[in-house]
Amino acid sequence: MAKLTAKKCENFVWVFFLEEGVLPAGTTRANILALKVSDLALDDPPLPGDPHFQKKKAARRMQIWFLAMGYRLPTPLPILRDGKKSLRQLAEWIREHHEEARDG
Amino acid sequence: MGERRLAASLAIATAFLVSARGADPAPPRSPLSKLLDPVREFVLDLAKDEPYFRVVSRTIDDERAVGFDYTIDYARTVKSAADAVSGWQWDASIRSRGILASESGANRFDSLISEAAISGSFFLPWDAASLRRTESLERELRGLLDEPPEDEAELARRKAASQDLDRFLRSLRRARFATVDIHAKHEGTQRFDDNDAAFGGGIAFDSDTIRIPGVLAPSDIPNALLDLLRSDDELRRVHPGPRFYIGCDAVTGLRHTERKRRTGDDRNTIPRATFQAAWRADFLRHVRLKVAWQSTLEIAPPSAVVRADREFNSHVELSLGYRIIGDAVADPVRERRREKPPSAATFVVQYQEGRLPPNYDLGSTVGIGLEAEF
Numbered sequence: 001m002a003k004l005t006a007k008k009c010e011n012f013v014w015v016f017f018l019e020e021g022v023l024p025a026g027t028t029r030a031n032i033l034a035l036k037v038s039d040l041a042l043d044d045p046p047l048p049g050d051p052h053f054q055k056k057k058a059a060r061r062m063q064i065w066f067l068a069m070g071y072r073l074p075t076p077l078p079i080l081r082d083g084k085k086s087l088r089q090l091a092e093w094i095r096e097h098h099e100e101a102r103d104g
Numbered sequence: 105m106g107e108r109r110l111a112a113s114l115a116i117a118t119a120f121l122v123s124a125r126g127a128d129p130a131p132p133r134s135p136l137s138k139l140l141d142p143v144r145e146f147v148l149d150l151a152k153d154e155p156y157f158r159v160v161s162r163t164i165d166d167e168r169a170v171g172f173d174y175t176i177d178y179a180r181t182v183k184s185a186a187d188a189v190s191g192w193q194w195d196a197s198i199r200s201r202g203i204l205a206s207e208s209g210a211n212r213f214d215s216l217i218s219e220a221a222i223s224g225s226f227f228l229p230w231d232a233a234s235l236r237r238t239e240s241l242e243r244e245l246r247g248l249l250d251e252p253p254e255d256e257a258e259l260a261r262r263k264a265a266s267q268d269l270d271r272f273l274r275s276l277r278r279a280r281f282a283t284v285d286i287h288a289k290h291e292g293t294q295r296f297d298d299n300d301a302a303f304g305g306g307i308a309f310d311s312d313t314i315r316i317p318g319v320l321a322p323s324d325i326p327n328a329l330l331d332l333l334r335s336d337d338e339l340r341r342v343h344p345g346p347r348f349y350i351g352c353d354a355v356t357g358l359r360h361t362e363r364k365r366r367t368g369d370d371r372n373t374i375p376r377a378t379f380q381a382a383w384r385a386d387f388l389r390h391v392r393l394k395v396a397w398q399s400t401l402e403i404a405p406p407s408a409v410v411r412a413d414r415e416f417n418s419h420v421e422l423s424l425g426y427r428i429i430g431d432a433v434a435d436p437v438r439e440r441r442r443e444k445p446p447s448a449a450t451f452v453v454q455y456q457e458g459r460l461p462p463n464y465d466l467g468s469t470v471g472i473g474l475e476a477e478f
C-alpha cells in the first residue's frame with residue numbers, strides 16, 4: 001500500500017482539526033496550512049499540572065485515525081508542542097513519517 | 105542578589121550543555137553510563153531545541169510597577185505507545201512559570217514554580233472495536249482525504265451518510281483520555297529569598313473523561329450559550345471542555361518560607377493536595393475567554409494553620425482577550441510565498457485573585473496588557 005500523497009496529508013490536517021473543533025474563526029481549506037499550532041485552541045490557558053494535555057490527546061487521536069486507515073504514525077506531539085510550527089509543516093511531517101501498518 | 109544567582113545558574117547550565125555537546129563518547133561504556141545515556145540525550149536535545157517561551161506583559165498594581173508572566177517549557181516523548189488505541193505513552197518535561205515584576209515588593213503574586221515531571225498518558229476507548237481498521241472504515245476515511253468536506257456542515261452530512269464513519273468519529277470523541285505524572289517542584293519567590301520543594305504525583309483529565317453517557321455535562325451549558333454568540337463566518341466549534349488536575353505532594357523546606365510567621369506552625373514538611381482547572385472559549389470571531397483556577401489543600405493541618413485560615417489556598421485567573429494585530433485567520437498568499445506571518449498581538453484584560461506558593465500572600469489585581477509569542 002502506497003504512502004499518502006502530500007495533498008492527502010494536507011487534506012487530513014484539514015479534516016482532522018475540523019472534527020476536533022479547535023480552529024480559529026474564518027479558517028477554510030484554503031488558509032488552514034498557514035496557521036501556526038499556537039493558533040489552535042489547544043491547552044490555552046495551560047493546565048499547570050499538564051500544560052500539554054489537549055495536545056497529547058489530539059496526537060493520540062491522530063495516530064488512531066491513521067491506524068484505522070492502515071498506517072502507523074509516530075506521535076506528532078513534538079510538532080504540536082511547538083507553537084511556532086505551521087500546519088503545513090505538520091502535514092509535511094505526517095507525509096514523511098507515516099508508514100504502512102504491517103499488522104493492520 | 106536573586107538576579108545574580110539566576111544569572112549564575114544559567115551560566116552553569118550553559119557551560120554544562122556546551123561541555124555535554126562537545127564531549128567525545130568514551131569507548132568503554134560502563135553500566136552507569138548506559139543508564140545515564142537517556143539523560144544525556146535529553147540534555148543534548150534541550151541544547152538543540154528552541155525552548156517554548158511565552159510572555160504576557162501587564163501592569164502589576166497601583167504602584168505602576170510593570171511585570172510579566174513567563175512560561176518556559178522543554179518536553180520530550182521518551183516512549184511512544186506501542187498500540188495507539190490502548191497503549192501508554194511516556195513524556196518527560198522541565199518547565200518553569202511565574203510572575204515577575206520590576207519591583208519585587210510590588211509583586212502581589214510572587215511565585216516562580218520550576219518543575220521536572222514524567223507523565224504517562226492513556227486512552228480508554230468507549231467502543232474500541234469501532235476504532236479498529238476495517239475495510240469499509242478505511243474506504244470511508246480515505247474518501248474524506250480524496251474529497252475533503254468544505255466545512256463542518258458537509259462533514260456532518262458525510263458522517264450521517266456513513267454508519268462506519270459516524271461510529272468511528274463518535275467513538276474517538278467519546279474515548280476517555282487521562283495523564284498521570286510524578287514530579288519534583290521548586291516553589292520560590294522572585295528574589296529566591298523564600299522557597300520550598302514539593303514531590304508528588306497527580307492525574308489530569310477533562311470533562312470528556314468523566315462524562316456520563318446520555319447525561320448533559322455541566323460544561324455543555326456554557327458551550328451552548330457561546331454558540332449563540334458566534335458570528336456567521338465562524339466555524340461551529342465544539343469548544344473542548346474544561347481540563348482538571350488532581351494531585352498530592354509532600355512539601356518540604358517550609359522553614360525557608362513565611363509559613364511559621366504567618367501561621368505559627370513550625371513543621372518543615374507537610375502533605376498537600378492540589379486541584380486545578382482550565383478552560384477556554386472563543387466567540388465573536390476575535391474574542392476569547394480564558395479561566396484558570398488552581399488551589400492547594402493542606403492535608404490534616406494543625407489547628408494553628410486552620411485558625412490562620414491557611415489550610416486552603418486558591419488562585420483564579422480570568423482573562424478576556426481581543427486580537428488586535430494579525431488576523432486570527434492565516435493569509436494563504438503570504439504562506440504560498442513562504443513569507444513570515446505578521447506578528448500577532450492580543451489585547452488582554454485580566455483579573456486574578458488568590459494566593460500562590462510558596463508564601464501564599466493574598467493578591468488581587470486587574471491587569472491590562474498585550475500578549476505575544478516569540
